[in-house]
Amino acid sequence: MKSDDIKEAALKYFTIHGYEGASLSQIAEEVGMKKQSLYAHFRGKDDLFLQVLHDAKETELLSKLQYFSNLRSSQPEKDLYGFLQLIVDLFQQNEQLKFWLRMSFFPPAHLQKEVDLEVIDIEEKTQALLQEKFQQWINEGLLHAEHPRIPTLAFFGVVDSIMLELVYMSDTKRLQEKLEASWKVFWRGISIR
Amino acid sequence: MKSDDIKEAALKYFTIHGYEGASLSQIAEEVGMKKQSLYAHFRGKDDLFLQVLHDAKETELLSKLQYFSNLRSSQPEKDLYGFLQLIVDLFQQNEQLKFWLRMSFFPPAHLQKEVDLEVIDIEEKTQALLQEKFQQWINEGLLHAEHPRIPTLAFFGVVDSIMLELVYMSDTKRLQEKLEASWKVFWRGISIR
DNA sequence: AGATAACTTACGAACGTTCGTTAATCAGGG
DNA sequence: CCCTGATTAACGAACGTTCGTAAGTTATCT
Numbered sequence: 001m002k003s004d005d006i007k008e009a010a011l012k013y014f015t016i017h018g019y020e021g022a023s024l025s026q027i028a029e030e031v032g033m034k035k036q037s038l039y040a041h042f043r044g045k046d047d048l049f050l051q052v053l054h055d056a057k058e059t060e061l062l063s064k065l066q067y068f069s070n071l072r073s074s075q076p077e078k079d080l081y082g083f084l085q086l087i088v089d090l091f092q093q094n095e096q097l098k099f100w101l102r103m104s105f106f107p108p109a110h111l112q113k114e115v116d117l118e119v120i121d122i123e124e125k126t127q128a129l130l131q132e133k134f135q136q137w138i139n140e141g142l143l144h145a146e147h148p149r150i151p152t153l154a155f156f157g158v159v160d161s162i163m164l165e166l167v168y169m170s171d172t173k174r175l176q177e178k179l180e181a182s183w184k185v186f187w188r189g190i191s192i193r
Numbered sequence: 194m195k196s197d198d199i200k201e202a203a204l205k206y207f208t209i210h211g212y213e214g215a216s217l218s219q220i221a222e223e224v225g226m227k228k229q230s231l232y233a234h235f236r237g238k239d240d241l242f243l244q245v246l247h248d249a250k251e252t253e254l255l256s257k258l259q260y261f262s263n264l265r266s267s268q269p270e271k272d273l274y275g276f277l278q279l280i281v282d283l284f285q286q287n288e289q290l291k292f293w294l295r296m297s298f299f300p301p302a303h304l305q306k307e308v309d310l311e312v313i314d315i316e317e318k319t320q321a322l323l324q325e326k327f328q329q330w331i332n333e334g335l336l337h338a339e340h341p342r343i344p345t346l347a348f349f350g351v352v353d354s355i356m357l358e359l360v361y362m363s364d365t366k367r368l369q370e371k372l373e374a375s376w377k378v379f380w381r382g383i384s385i386r
Numbered sequence: 387a388g389a390t391a392a393c394t395t396a397c398g399a400a401c402g403t404t405c406g407t408t409a410a411t412c413a414g415g416g
Numbered sequence: 417c418c419c420t421g422a423t424t425a426a427c428g429a430a431c432g433t434t435c436g437t438a439a440g441t442t443a444t445c446t
Binding site: 108168 | 302346354360373375
Binding site: 388391392394397400404408410413416 | 417418419420421422423424425426427428429430431432433434435436437438439440441442443444445446
């Protein structure tokens with residue numbers, strides 16, 4: 001499918017240059033056609049962008065959902081740390097997560113409304129899921145007893161900071177060091193000892 | 194000074210629309226002149242951007258440095274939490290921090306080298322400063338004994354996640370909740386108990 | 387099966403607009 | 417009288433988008 005090639009190229013340029021900085025001519029050139037031909041597949045730049053955005057959100061959501069559903073429960077230390085590693089892997093496998101991060105926090109001004117809807121959706125779903133897990137672990141006496149919203153929000157904070165580090169990413173060494181540090185402190189902060 | 198007015202307007206549009214999305218005509222209009230007149234004050238768009246960037250970096254660096262120098266030591270809990278509040282205040286007082294955050298992580302592609310230099314500079318300085326503080330607190334037996342780099346990196350992770358939340362910022366309630374959660378877990382993770 | 391119609395995909399040309407930038411000109415104050 | 421700062425005018429280049437068209441593919445009907 002040629003539409004997928006276009007979306008792939010668009011993802012690349014949107015990620016590097018942002019919405020305004022990415023030009024349809026460059027995207028078209030990447031897939032070996034003229035920019036006018038893009039209009040046979042998409043209604044325009046906005047349409048292309050929103051489809052790429054939706055795809056990126058869906059794959060990210062799917063990855064997270066299936067990670068949580070494959071959890072062997074009662075091992076929060078393993079499961080949570082594994083989630084962090086999943087984020088790192090997703091980031092290095094494809095560009096979709098980096099695109100998603102950029103656009104969810106710095107969306108094109110005239111599409112902020114549409115972007116926000118996607119952001120809110122994925123956020124509510126993943127947060128509900130994780131909070132439920134924390135509730136279980138706390139009930140089982142595996143974690144510090146407190147409202148599950150606290151470790152949930154704190155953990156998402158760790159995830160966010162790791163993703164920011166992934167964006168910056170001069171070298172892998174520093175990333176791993178920061179991940180280990182954040183994880184170590186976070187785990188001491190939520191575990192019983 | 195008229196240059197400052199221009200830089201202020203430029204800061205605003207760079208923050209909202211990014212480098213590529215911000216146009217010199219809009220910036221000029223904001224200060225009540227034609228875009229060609231900007232060239233009496235700056236060599237071009239890149240020059241304007243880099244000066245705004247440098248200013249934003251300097252004020253952020255200064256704020257952090259003077260916060261650390263005014264610390265009554267031996268109260269890590271108060272001092273660290275106060276730093277988080279400082280970040281929140283800086284974000285709400287002026288737009289420079291939001292601009293800085295956006296550009297340090299998603300710089301215009303053709304200026305990445307120049308941006309990186311500023312980012313590395315501010316990062317090394319603040320990190321060295323904070324790590325020294327942690328070393329002191331650990332030596333005084335106030336914090337969990339470990340290499341000071343660990344709580345330093347973890348704390349910067351908390352700071353990053355709070356800043357991301359500040360960027361998103363639908364409502365202040367949620368921000369405060371996330372800050373409290375991250376802080377609570379972080380503090381339990383580094384303190385002795 | 388073969389002819390014809392309809393749809394899809396790509397392209398050249400051109401649209402109007404905006405971009406950042408340069409040059410020449412002019413007003414005002416020390 | 418120069419100097420600083422603002423203006424008007426104009427520049428080439430790139431932007432997203434539209435149109436007409438040609439080629440290729442698929443569907444329909446006799």
